[in-house]
Amino acid sequence: MRSSLIESAARRRLLAGGASALAAASLGRAVQAAEPKTAPGAAAPAPASASAAKPLPAYAAWKQPEAMIVHSANTIETRREAFGSGVVTPLRQLYVRNNLPPPDEAIVADRDAWMIEIAGVAKPMSLSLAQLKTMGLQTLAMVLQCSGNGRGYFPNKPSGTPWQVGAAGCVIWSGVPVSVLVEHCGGLTAAAMFMTGTGGEKLPDGLDPNMVMVERSVPKEAMQDALLAWELNGEPIPLAHGGPLRLVVPGYTGVNSVKYIKRLAFTEKESPAAIQQTGYRLAPAGQKGDPSHPSVWAMGVKSWINTPNPSASTLKPGRVVVQGVAFGGVNAIKQVEVSIDGGKQWQKAELVGPDLGRYAWRQFALPVELTAGEHVLVSRATDTEGRVQEEDRPQNSGGYINNSWRDHAVAVAVKA
Numbered sequence: 001m002r003s004s005l006i007e008s009a010a011r012r013r014l015l016a017g018g019a020s021a022l023a024a025a026s027l028g029r030a031v032q033a034a035e036p037k038t039a040p041g042a043a044a045p046a047p048a049s050a051s052a053a054k055p056l057p058a059y060a061a062w063k064q065p066e067a068m069i070v071h072s073a074n075t076i077e078t079r080r081e082a083f084g085s086g087v088v089t090p091l092r093q094l095y096v097r098n099n100l101p102p103p104d105e106a107i108v109a110d111r112d113a114w115m116i117e118i119a120g121v122a123k124p125m126s127l128s129l130a131q132l133k134t135m136g137l138q139t140l141a142m143v144l145q146c147s148g149n150g151r152g153y154f155p156n157k158p159s160g161t162p163w164q165v166g167a168a169g170c171v172i173w174s175g176v177p178v179s180v181l182v183e184h185c186g187g188l189t190a191a192a193m194f195m196t197g198t199g200g201e202k203l204p205d206g207l208d209p210n211m212v213m214v215e216r217s218v219p220k221e222a223m224q225d226a227l228l229a230w231e232l233n234g235e236p237i238p239l240a241h242g243g244p245l246r247l248v249v250p251g252y253t254g255v256n257s258v259k260y261i262k263r264l265a266f267t268e269k270e271s272p273a274a275i276q277q278t279g280y281r282l283a284p285a286g287q288k289g290d291p292s293h294p295s296v297w298a299m300g301v302k303s304w305i306n307t308p309n310p311s312a313s314t315l316k317p318g319r320v321v322v323q324g325v326a327f328g329g330v331n332a333i334k335q336v337e338v339s340i341d342g343g344k345q346w347q348k349a350e351l352v353g354p355d356l357g358r359y360a361w362r363q364f365a366l367p368v369e370l371t372a373g374e375h376v377l378v379s380r381a382t383d384t385e386g387r388v389q390e391e392d393r394p395q396n397s398g399g400y401i402n403n404s405w406r407d408h409a410v411a412v413a414v415k416a
């Protein structure tokens with residue numbers, strides 16, 4: 001506790017000293033022009049692994065290479081400067097995160113033939129995607145965000161991908177509501193406490209399946225707005241994003257939305273898989289996750305600025321529209337404030353663009369005058385329950401759910 005306070009005070013000093021922060025940022029630019037630093041004083045991001053431009057893997061070769069940072073074949077993030085002003089993230093720019101290599105493309109050859117097993121209901125059954133399509137339809141906009149988005153700003157470099165802002169997007173799913181499916185299956189069994197989804201990956205031979213499989217449990221209440229989805233942004237879900245069929249749990253972090261889902265079970269206990277029992281747990285710094293620590297489930301309130309960003313090296317003094325995105329996890333956004341002096345004074349930004357519902361992000365905009373010199377721009381969101389985005393990141397060993405407004409600051413240099 002104490003050391004984290006000292007650490008964040010040091011960080012604040014660094015931010016307050018805009019000059020040194022900017023020096024750090026421009027040093028980053030000089031070293032690696034294609035990998036702009038996004039936060040002042042943040043030595044953590046721009047990892048070596050992302051510096052050497054890696055090619056997109058075959059299953060995601062259709063992504064827009066200039067928009068992406070390829071950390072590895074299974075961890076690909078959207079560049080901050082690639083986020084445009086539209087509310088929906090184009091699929092060519094949407095991040096990808098796989099805990100296991102994706103299944104073979106063959107699984108999307110005959111989508112309607114994909115089978116899913118439903119258990120923990122009065123009438124357990126196996127259903128094809130073609131059958132699911134006859135049961136009902138809902139369309140839902142939501143933020144898909146990796147639990148570790150923002151991990152790159154943790155100064156202690158937790159293990160895992162050092163994502164900056166781009167392990168997130170706002171996307172639109174279509175599919176059958178899980179609640180409709182459950183009704184079709186005669187309702188939940190009395191013992192049901194969790195909704196447990198199992199991914200359709202082929203598991204490596206010779207390993208304990210619990211150590212490797214992607215199987216996640218969420219409280220059964222999360223089924224309320226969940227979908228079994230077959231469409232993403234108006235297209236059949238690409239394999240990279242979990243086609244032919246994906247469980248989507250709005251308001252929860254990405255890991256809970258299980259791709260290529262082959263089994264949906266309402267269970268008495270959480271999955272025995274390591275990804276549930278020890279992974280994605282909010283353990284104190286220095287400790288391994290275990291079931292006594294809270295699971296990474298619902299997302300908190302968060303926002304960040306996408307424009308201007310440090311790659312805009314030609315900013316001239318004058319008016320600029322500060323733009324970004326804000327979301328409240330399971331709650332809608334009420335307001336966003338912007339500061340152009342590193343968090344000393346705040347002004348209310350306008351929420352712009354269509355409101356796609358409480359699980360989507362809102363775009364915000366604030367025209368400001370920027371004088372010559374260095375500026376540290378930050379945003380801070382408030383949700384409809386009155387929860388305000390925190391200044392500091394929640395310390396935890398996995399580097400999860402970083403919603404700190406200070407960590408997501410943008411340093412810009414304005415030259416006359």
Ligand SMILES: Nc1nc2c(c(=O)[nH]1)N[C@H]1C(S)=C(S)[C@@H](COP(=O)(O)O)O[C@H]1N2
Nearest residue numbers: 095096097098099146199214241254255259
């Ligand atoms: N079956 C399966 N589902 C999965 C994963 C996976 O590896 N396998 N990764 C999870 C994680 S950690 C995240 S952040 C999201 C990423 O979704 P995307 O690749 O469509 O962006 O999928 C989740 N669902």
Ligand SMILES: [Mo]
Nearest residue numbers: 146147254255
């Ligand atoms: Mo994730």
